[in-house]
Amino acid sequence: MGRTSDADERLKDAALALMWEESYGSVTIDNICSRAEVKKGSFYYFFDSKADLAVAALEKMWETEWKPNLDRIFSSSVEPLTRLTTYLETVYQSQAESKARLGKVLGCPLCSVGCEVSTQEVDVSAKVRLILARKRRYYESVIRDALAEGSIEPCDPAHKADALVGLIQGIVTQARIMNDAEILRDLPSMSLELLRAKQPAAAQPVP
Amino acid sequence: MGRTSDADERLKDAALALMWEESYGSVTIDNICSRAEVKKGSFYYFFDSKADLAVAALEKMWETEWKPNLDRIFSSSVEPLTRLTTYLETVYQSQAESKARLGKVLGCPLCSVGCEVSTQEVDVSAKVRLILARKRRYYESVIRDALAEGSIEPCDPAHKADALVGLIQGIVTQARIMNDAEILRDLPSMSLELLRAKQPAAAQPVP
């Protein structure tokens, strides 16, 4: 079937890295091509535009990075609230790692890019919204399971999931803006408070 | 003292509006000039660069819009938690207004721009961080006053203020990404839960 190539994959990787480290708008097609070591003609062989590549890059990120990680961490074999705190620990770890490696806290590419392009690039924002909705489901399951288990106060799982997405996204964005990963250390306890976890009560067993 | 002008003010207004409606990176100096009805030569008479103008525009926004509003809403004559919920109501109102007027929820310019440029434009991010810190003080006062009054559970005001900034910023950013102002309706109750307000308990007086 003719000549083979991984140039499209290299382009997706380069695009995601650059959009994450800098921003969607400040990255040019030439930038992406040189980072991927691909000539511009090949870029246009595979993709129609920067927006088209960005959509593909975000989908690849979900499929190869996020989904496998979330499936492992949000496993039903683990207690609901432990899934959440374990996940939030990995969030801190990855941001601390980028701070150590690049000197910059990069935050969440989905939120940064999504916030930046939401009023401009319809296709990219649609993909961002789709992936955010997929991720939200993991939170919602945690909340429902915790409710069933009685480890949090009664609430509406859908609304609480919105709040949780907002809190986590907000603190991670703040970490990027402040270039400080340490504020993420409080994320587990903040989240448990937002969920009104009965944890402190559980630590004091009824006599 | 020679010829007078308000071109610099028009440039600040145009820059803020465009960065808010679109994004920092997608707005060009030519865009800003035509919106402000100012020729490029005049732009460079007043400002050194887009970043320089952005810094001035954000400071003007704080001084003429944000600070007066916050001083009025976070008045010490009002009960602490009422200050907060009143403010959050205005947040919903203003986002619903931009949705009605432009068909787009614009979110918070400070967070959008700050998140976008934080790894790139040092001067702009420094200004964003400064204004965010100023705003944070209003939240911290609310928390301290609510603690003194006994209307929230004991906590560390500094940490809680971080959490509150994160939650509000996160939900507002989500509103922009989702182009949906309605999720902001839950912001007051979410915030009170995060602060562990005793309000629901007060509604059920001890027998």
Next chain:
DNA sequence: CCTTTTCTTAACTAACTAGTCAACTACTTG
């Protein structure tokens, strides 16, 4: 080994973008 398909490349265009400049205009004050 030859043909078809898939991908690569360098050179190209046209439009846009940041930034400059010298001549000009309007205002103020002594």
Next chain:
DNA sequence: CAAGTAGTTGACTAGTTAGTTAAGAAAAGG
């Protein structure tokens, strides 16, 4: 009203950017 000061203008340059194209190279299948 003279003269300096503050701001305006349009035309300019040089570099960057997205997007095109025609010719060619590498692989696969018959």
